[in-house]
Amino acid sequence: xxxPEPKDAFKVVGxxxxxxxxxxxxxxxxxxxxxxxxxxxxxxAIVRSPxxxxxxxxxxTSKAEAVPGxxxxxxxxxxxxxxxxxxxxxxxxxxxxxxxxxxxxxDTAYYDGHAVAAIAAVTRQAALEAARLVEVDYEILxxxxxxxxxxxxxxTKIKAAIxxxxxxxxEQGRPNASLKFTSAKGVAAAAMANAVHVVSGHYxxxxxxxxYIEPHAAVAxxxxxxxxxxxxxSQGQFDVRGLTASVLHLEIGNVRVMPLxxxxxxxxxxxxxxxxxxxxxxxKSGQPVRVAMTREEVFRATGPAPGGEIxxxxxxxxxxxxxxxEIEFQYSSxxxxxxxxxxxxxxxxxxxxxxxxxxxxxxxxxNMPKHAAYRAPGAPQINFAVESAMNDLADKIGIDPIExxxxxxxxxxxxxxxxxxxxEIGLIECLEAAKAHPHYSAPLGKNQARGFACGTWMNYGxxxxxxxxxxxxxxxxxxxxxxxxxxxxxxxxxxxxxTLGVPYEKVNVTIxxxxxxxxxxxxxxxxxxxxxxxxxxxxAKAVINILRERAAKMWETDxxxxxxxxxxxxxxxxxxxxxxxxxxxxxxxxxxxxxPIAFENGVNPLQHLPGYGAHICxxxxxxxxxxxxxxxxxxxxxxxxxxxxxxxxxxxQGGAVQGIGWALNEAYIYNKDGRLDNAGFLDYRIPVASDxxxxxxVMVEKPNPGHPYGVKxxxxxxxxxxxxxxxxxxxxAVGKPMRSLPISPDKVYAALNGG
Amino acid sequence: xSRNHVTTTVNGDEREFLCSPGQTLLDALRDELGMTGSKEGxxxxxCGACTVVLDGEMVCSCLVLASEAQGxxxxxxxGIAEGSQLHPVQQKFLENAALQCGxxxxxxxxxxxxxxxxxxxxxxxxxxxxxxxxxCRCTGYDKIVRAVMDAAAELRQERTAA
Numbered sequence: 001x002x003x004p005e006p007k008d009a010f011k012v013v014g015x016x017x018x019x020x021x022x023x024x025x026x027x028x029x030x031x032x033x034x035x036x037x038x039x040x041x042x043x044x045a046i047v048r049s050p051x052x053x054x055x056x057x058x059x060x061t062s063k064a065e066a067v068p069g070x071x072x073x074x075x076x077x078x079x080x081x082x083x084x085x086x087x088x089x090x091x092x093x094x095x096x097x098x099x100x101x102x103x104x105x106x107d108t109a110y111y112d113g114h115a116v117a118a119i120a121a122v123t124r125q126a127a128l129e130a131a132r133l134v135e136v137d138y139e140i141l142x143x144x145x146x147x148x149x150x151x152x153x154x155x156t157k158i159k160a161a162i163x164x165x166x167x168x169x170x171e172q173g174r175p176n177a178s179l180k181f182t183s184a185k186g187v188a189a190a191a192m193a194n195a196v197h198v199v200s201g202h203y204x205x206x207x208x209x210x211x212y213i214e215p216h217a218a219v220a221x222x223x224x225x226x227x228x229x230x231x232x233x234s235q236g237q238f239d240v241r242g243l244t245a246s247v248l249h250l251e252i253g254n255v256r257v258m259p260l261x262x263x264x265x266x267x268x269x270x271x272x273x274x275x276x277x278x279x280x281x282x283x284k285s286g287q288p289v290r291v292a293m294t295r296e297e298v299f300r301a302t303g304p305a306p307g308g309e310i311x312x313x314x315x316x317x318x319x320x321x322x323x324x325x326e327i328e329f330q331y332s333s334x335x336x337x338x339x340x341x342x343x344x345x346x347x348x349x350x351x352x353x354x355x356x357x358x359x360x361x362x363x364x365x366x367n368m369p370k371h372a373a374y375r376a377p378g379a380p381q382i383n384f385a386v387e388s389a390m391n392d393l394a395d396k397i398g399i400d401p402i403e404x405x406x407x408x409x410x411x412x413x414x415x416x417x418x419x420x421x422x423x424e425i426g427l428i429e430c431l432e433a434a435k436a437h438p439h440y441s442a443p444l445g446k447n448q449a450r451g452f453a454c455g456t457w458m459n460y461g462x463x464x465x466x467x468x469x470x471x472x473x474x475x476x477x478x479x480x481x482x483x484x485x486x487x488x489x490x491x492x493x494x495x496x497x498x499t500l501g502v503p504y505e506k507v508n509v510t511i512x513x514x515x516x517x518x519x520x521x522x523x524x525x526x527x528x529x530x531x532x533x534x535x536x537x538x539x540a541k542a543v544i545n546i547l548r549e550r551a552a553k554m555w556e557t558d559x560x561x562x563x564x565x566x567x568x569x570x571x572x573x574x575x576x577x578x579x580x581x582x583x584x585x586x587x588x589x590x591x592x593x594x595x596p597i598a599f600e601n602g603v604n605p606l607q608h609l610p611g612y613g614a615h616i617c618x619x620x621x622x623x624x625x626x627x628x629x630x631x632x633x634x635x636x637x638x639x640x641x642x643x644x645x646x647x648x649x650x651x652x653q654g655g656a657v658q659g660i661g662w663a664l665n666e667a668y669i670y671n672k673d674g675r676l677d678n679a680g681f682l683d684y685r686i687p688v689a690s691d692x693x694x695x696x697x698v699m700v701e702k703p704n705p706g707h708p709y710g711v712k713x714x715x716x717x718x719x720x721x722x723x724x725x726x727x728x729x730x731x732x733a734v735g736k737p738m739r740s741l742p743i744s745p746d747k748v749y750a751a752l753n754g755g
Numbered sequence: 756x757s758r759n760h761v762t763t764t765v766n767g768d769e770r771e772f773l774c775s776p777g778q779t780l781l782d783a784l785r786d787e788l789g790m791t792g793s794k795e796g797x798x799x800x801x802c803g804a805c806t807v808v809l810d811g812e813m814v815c816s817c818l819v820l821a822s823e824a825q826g827x828x829x830x831x832x833x834g835i836a837e838g839s840q841l842h843p844v845q846q847k848f849l850e851n852a853a854l855q856c857g858x859x860x861x862x863x864x865x866x867x868x869x870x871x872x873x874x875x876x877x878x879x880x881x882x883x884x885x886x887x888x889x890x891c892r893c894t895g896y897d898k899i900v901r902a903v904m905d906a907a908a909e910l911r912q913e914r915t916a917a
Contacts, residue, residue: 689899
């Protein structure tokens with residue numbers, strides 16, 4: 001692909017117009033997952049296991065079925081048989097067995113909140129009443145939730161048969177491990193022995209929830225001809241279609257998924273929970289059914305990100321250059337295989353050039369919901385450990401933390417952990433920009449301290465489809481298949497307008513259902529503006545070629561004599577030299593020159609580049625209470641090129657604040673009976689407005705040569721560095737290493753008082 | 756089960772609905788009146804996505820029984836704009852890109868307008884504490900706070916001009 005166009009050539013890319021869907025969203029008119037209603041629709045309710053691990057001996061639904069208004073009751077027995085087909089999608093992969101089992105328990109409930117039955121009734125109230133009357137006879141089994149219990153050599157094995165990868169015979173003495181993966185280069189142990197400076201530490205993190213404000217909801221209508229319509233909010237209607245078809249053994253073409261507006265996902269809505277349940281209730285009742293989760297259900301039954309136990313050892317030469325890294329860690333994955341250990345390994349030291357390293361990660365089963373992707377899945381946990389250790393190393397050597405990183409930071413041409421060579425990456429530029437930022441050298445107040453960390457996320461490209469068509473008044477219609485989770489309609493409109501040379505306001509963007517456009521992978525992996533953007537740009541370029549052909553017809557000349565300049569076809573042949581037709585003038589004649597002007601384009605771009613961020617955090621510790629306040633925060637990030645800078649800043653700010661919440665507040669808390677004790681926003685405390693300062697942003701723009709306008713993914717990397725930036729700041733403020741997240745006030749208080 | 760008949764004023768219009776005794780005002784707005792702009796994020800008063808103004812006081816409509824709306828005035832997100840004319844708070848949310856997914860936005864806008872109706876010149880800290888009952892997981896609050904401060908400045912200017 002050609003080099004990206006220079007920035008000063010842009011007319012609309014890089015501006016900050018109002019998003020196309022904005023008015024609907026500030027007036028309450030936008031239809032989200034919980035807002036959609038079908039005619040004659042029933043309401044669902046789900047019966048959930050109160051036990052973290054129990055064999056289901058029998059389920060008696062007779063009393064529930066007798067409740068007036070109840071139209072259907074289903075259990076695991078109503079699901080099609082489990083055939084183990086691997087389904088590849090987005091950031092996650094999983095087997096149909098696991099996905100189906102997580103949606104509805106078959107013979108065993110694997111966690112507190114695991115669905116065991118579902119009801120559809122004419123009112124939600126009747127459905128809830130019936131749900132209370134379902135009688136489940138459980139045989140309670142021993143459970144394991146905490147990582148230290150689950151990974152122990154003598155741990156209770158929570159599943160008789162689990163798919164294991166990389167473990168070989170005898171599971172290496174770890175009954176609940178499902179994956180062991182090592183990435184190694186050189187001889188880490190020997191290099192460590194020769195290192196001049198060595199630091200090490202053990203770091204712990206609890207599972208945390210994505211915390212989107214919109215609970216999951218789905219409406220399904222199983223039609224008499226065996227076809228299925230689904231309306232839901234998700235990060236990708238096509239993968240909802242594929243997974244639902246797979247779980248229900250339907251042909252993909254017989255499932256049509258209508259995307260509703262999505263109220264946050266952060267990776268947690270790349271999979272399915274409710275769609276097959278609503279579908280089977282609809283099949284049994286003959287009416288459309290809505291199933292929606294309460295907040296408590298969201299916490300108990302949907303995707304936390306893994307907790308982790310991490311051992312890190314870093315070695316540097318006399319100068320501070322990293323010479324070795326030895327890392328081993330375990331991530332929880334819930335009661336199912338899959339998980340983030342692979343990604344954890346590949347993001348551990350992928351931002352540093354180190355000749356010798358050995359990094360090993362394990363996925364470990366426990367009695368929790370099947371873990372789900374959460375923004376840069378697997379990277380923040382390992383980054384917390386590695387970057388905290390880097391700050392220890394800087395202290396040990398007595399050099400500035402950014403100077404230390406500059407000695408080992410990867411640059412274009414360096415080998416990556418994946419085995420390829422890095423392209424035009426911008427870590428060095430981020431580090432230099434952070435060092436030069438006034439925040440980095442600003443004086444600190446009493447009880448305040450500063451932390452720094454940098455991090456990376458690989459980003460992705462992959463399959464996307466988009467179409468561009470013209471109305472005869474010159475209106476531009478862009479149709480794509482990626483749910484707009486944070487302003488992507490605006491980015492698509494900007495890229496289409498830039499390419500065609502028309503004003504932004506002329507472009508309308510629609511997110512189509514699965515039967516109305518070709519496949520697009522999920523909105524995730526920081527891929528949409530990059531990959532779907534390329535689909536839109538290339539479709540717009542194809543439309544320009546059609547417009548040139550039509551203009552050639554209108555002037556009765558060869559298309560080679562037509563140039564496209566600033567939204568108009570300009571003639572270069574002698575007879576009509578310098579004459580032009582605007583896009584609207586050509587569109588108006590479309591009927592006479594060859595018919596509708598439209599182009600649909602499927603792409604699979606893979607020239608995405610990893611993203612890098614450098615974060616500076618100041619905290620103030622209240623020594624009486626142990627409370628920590630973030631008083632100043634700066635995010636520096638290589639964004640490639642910002643198509644709509646305000647929404648790029650928004651990603652940087654939002655990711656940073658999620659990371660701050662992870663560092664200071666958030667954790668799953670299970671009681672001794674294995675039940676989740678904080679399944680609500682009062683007790684699972686995400687950051688609120690009064691907790692936060694303004695989040696300063698610095699967009700470093702080092703364009704990606706693999707995108708016409710230079711786009712790099714921006715959404716995920718900002719959640720990677722905050723854990724260590726915050727953790728280091730608190731550690732410095734209290735004078736002790738704080739290596740267990742969340743750094744809640746009780747831990748700080750204990751550290752300040754000799755605990 | 757018997758249902759209660761409720762007559763109330765919603766965004767200036769007299770409305771009637773039937774509700775069960777335990778039904779929340781949020782559910783009545785959404786399910787009985789079809790006004791789905793107010794959102795349920797938690798159902799426990801922790802997220803503020805269902806914020807409405809009841810007789811001039813900002814409340815979480817998930818914590819108010821529908822029957823309690825009898826004879827009272829309810830203002831929801833659907834009543835903030837005047838016809839197609841957006842309220843300055845709505846306009847400034849758009850201009851500042853103060854929404855990403857947009858799910859919490861109706862609650863934030865109702866709450867922000869309620870603040871500016873009481874306090875036309877809030878400090879950043881006052882804005883942050885007033886909005887502490889509204890959760891946003893996307894933005895990190897920076898652009899929301901800026902939008903509210905901008906709207907306050909514009910409203911003060913309008914008042915001065917008037």
